[in-house]
Amino acid sequence: MFRSPQKPFIAPSRNESFADMIWRKRAASASYADHAVEELSGECPEGLHMEPIIKTVNLTKSYGKSRGIEDVNLSVNRGDIFGFLGPNGAGKSTTIRTLLDFIRPTSGSASIFGLDCQKDSVQIKKRIGYIPGDFGLYGNMSGWKFLEYFGKVRGGYDAEDARAYAARLDIRLDRKMKEYSRGMRQKVAIIQAFMNNPDLIIMDEPTNGLDPLVQQTFMDMIREKAAEGTTIFMSSHVLSDVEKVCNRVAIIKGGRIATEEKVEDLRKKAGNVVRVKFAEEVDPAAFAMPGVSPVRQNGYLKMTVTDNMESVLGEISRHKVADISIHQMTLEEIFMHYYEGGK
Numbered sequence: 001m002f003r004s005p006q007k008p009f010i011a012p013s014r015n016e017s018f019a020d021m022i023w024r025k026r027a028a029s030a031s032y033a034d035h036a037v038e039e040l041s042g043e044c045p046e047g048l049h050m051e052p053i054i055k056t057v058n059l060t061k062s063y064g065k066s067r068g069i070e071d072v073n074l075s076v077n078r079g080d081i082f083g084f085l086g087p088n089g090a091g092k093s094t095t096i097r098t099l100l101d102f103i104r105p106t107s108g109s110a111s112i113f114g115l116d117c118q119k120d121s122v123q124i125k126k127r128i129g130y131i132p133g134d135f136g137l138y139g140n141m142s143g144w145k146f147l148e149y150f151g152k153v154r155g156g157y158d159a160e161d162a163r164a165y166a167a168r169l170d171i172r173l174d175r176k177m178k179e180y181s182r183g184m185r186q187k188v189a190i191i192q193a194f195m196n197n198p199d200l201i202i203m204d205e206p207t208n209g210l211d212p213l214v215q216q217t218f219m220d221m222i223r224e225k226a227a228e229g230t231t232i233f234m235s236s237h238v239l240s241d242v243e244k245v246c247n248r249v250a251i252i253k254g255g256r257i258a259t260e261e262k263v264e265d266l267r268k269k270a271g272n273v274v275r276v277k278f279a280e281e282v283d284p285a286a287f288a289m290p291g292v293s294p295v296r297q298n299g300y301l302k303m304t305v306t307d308n309m310e311s312v313l314g315e316i317s318r319h320k321v322a323d324i325s326i327h328q329m330t331l332e333e334i335f336m337h338y339y340e341g342g343k
């Protein structure tokens with residue numbers, strides 16, 4: 001007799017964000033669904049095992065002599081809202097273009113849905129929505145024509161779906177693409193990527209050009225799509241956007257992946273920031289110990305502390321203190337830590 005498996009419970013973490021909550025609930029129901037099917041059939045059927053949706057192995061692209069990306073290894077799982085971060089020129093667009101087979105890698109490999117990004121690119125594109133970073137002009141096409149055109153590439157489009165998104169993003173689709181402002185074009189690009197229920201949405205800096213109100217709506221749209229089971233992969237410079245919606249992040253720097261982690265784990269690993277103003281002259285070298293990086297800042301000594309907090313506090317207490325504050329690193333501070341070269 002079929003015995004219903006017990007629905008798993010994954011405990012919420014402290015200060016859980018909305019993105020973490022969605023991820024936690026989805027993780028619980030995904031493993032519940034997988035487990036239930038296993039119980040019924042005795043084995044995990046094809047397609048339900050946790051094969052990554054996007055996988056790159058040592059993906060490398062050099063543009064002649066100049067570096068593009070080097071040995072990029074990424075693994076994006078079903079249901080992830082994956083943030084791909086990095087400074088200008090780091091290699092985000094190069095990685096994304098290689099995934100979509102717009103450019104060919106110099107070496108390494110990439111797959112989406114277990115299919116080869118080069119050989120099976122047509123098949124892959126039918127199941128994904130894509131927003132390019134440098135969204136071109138399709139001059140005389142109206143918004144509608146543009147959606148129809150991309151719909152065909154994607155194996156059809158749902159006019160009702162497009163209409164609903166257009167209303168939500170407050171954009172008229174009967175105007176010509178060349179008449180749209182930058183933000184308006186970005187809205188059409190978003191509709192194009194979200195319509196037709198894709199299994200995966202890949203976006204290169206999608207919030208570019210959107211005003212703050214539309215950004216909110218867009219973040220809601222991402223959360224809703226993810227809750228429906230769509231996997232999201234997005235590059236961004238806007239750290240707060242990533243913090244709001246993503247459950248996993250990879251940071252790329254100088255063409256190489258600097259870190260890839262669950263946002264939750266990144267937060268856990270975060271140290272504290274101690275800002276202290278001494279009433280006497282204190283040599284920062286006194287705080288040069290493992291896990292502590294002291295810098296002078298506007299009359300304060302600012303220290304990122306990931307280890308040896310007791311020693312730091314001990315050292316501080318040996319001096320006369322005028323002002324002190326301690327706070328846990330924000331996600332933005334963690335990102336900056338990686339951007340600036342620290343680990």
Ligand SMILES: Nc1ncnc2c1ncn2[C@@H]1O[C@H](COP(=O)(O)OP(=O)(O)OP(=O)(O)O)[C@@H](O)[C@H]1O
Binds near residue numbers: 086088091095
């Ligand atoms: N067509 C090209 N020819 C030569 N070099 C290129 C080309 N496209 C990109 N590059 C180089 O590859 C590296 C990565 O560029 P890429 O566009 O992937 O960066 P990015 O992370 O998307 O940056 P941004 O945040 O500015 O969009 C850069 O050093 C860039 O100069």
Ligand SMILES: [Mg+2]
Binds near residue numbers: 094133204
């Ligand atoms: Mg780019």
